[in-house]
Amino acid sequence: MNISSKGHYALLTVFDLASQNTGKPVKIASIAQRQNIPQKFLELILLSLKQGGFVESHRGSEGGYYLARRPESITVGEVLRYVDGPPTKQKGSKEPGPFSELWHNVDKSIAGIVDRTNFASIIRDWEAKQSTYVHDFEI
Numbered sequence: 001m002n003i004s005s006k007g008h009y010a011l012l013t014v015f016d017l018a019s020q021n022t023g024k025p026v027k028i029a030s031i032a033q034r035q036n037i038p039q040k041f042l043e044l045i046l047l048s049l050k051q052g053g054f055v056e057s058h059r060g061s062e063g064g065y066y067l068a069r070r071p072e073s074i075t076v077g078e079v080l081r082y083v084d085g086p087p088t089k090q091k092g093s094k095e096p097g098p099f100s101e102l103w104h105n106v107d108k109s110i111a112g113i114v115d116r117t118n119f120a121s122i123i124r125d126w127e128a129k130q131s132t133y134v135h136d137f138e139i
Contacts, residue, residue: 007084009037010045014054014079018071018119019126025057025064045083052082071123077114087111 003011012035020026028046032039046065049055056068067074087107 003080004084006041006045006048007080009035009041010049010079010083011076012037013042013045013049014067014074014119015122015126017055017065017067018074019123020066025062025066027064031065048083049079054079054082071119074119075115076117076119076122077111080114 013031016031016035017026028039028042031037032042037045046055046057050057050065050068053068054074055065057063057065
């Protein structure tokens with residue numbers, strides 16, 4: 001599975017918004033800084049995600065972006081397909097070859113995983129990993 005930079009940044013953006021439980025809109029600059037995304041590129045990604053119904057925005061000094069749906073109802077697969085389009089066939093797969101069936105099965109397996117994985121579960125897993133991480137302050 002090939003994921004474009006735009007797809008990767010879109011996933012990070014949705015992850016960031018899903019992990020902000022303040023109930024207030026999140027500023028573009030905050031997302032860009034936390035996720036290390038160029039701000040101009042992030043603006044385009046957020047516009048695309050808004051058109052896709054993943055995020056909403058609020059204008060003004062207290063404005064920003066927030067998820068349009070609950071993190072439990074947004075999957076990695078639907079964000080990737082919206083941003084990057086449907087998966088394309090492997091290079092050179094115009095004609096059946098000895099690996100055609102294998103690559104088809106790999107693509108189906110990956111699609112199954114990303115379609116079952118929602119952002120709430122990613123946040124839970126990430127927070128659990130972060131809480132078990134112990135800093136090593138060796139001098």
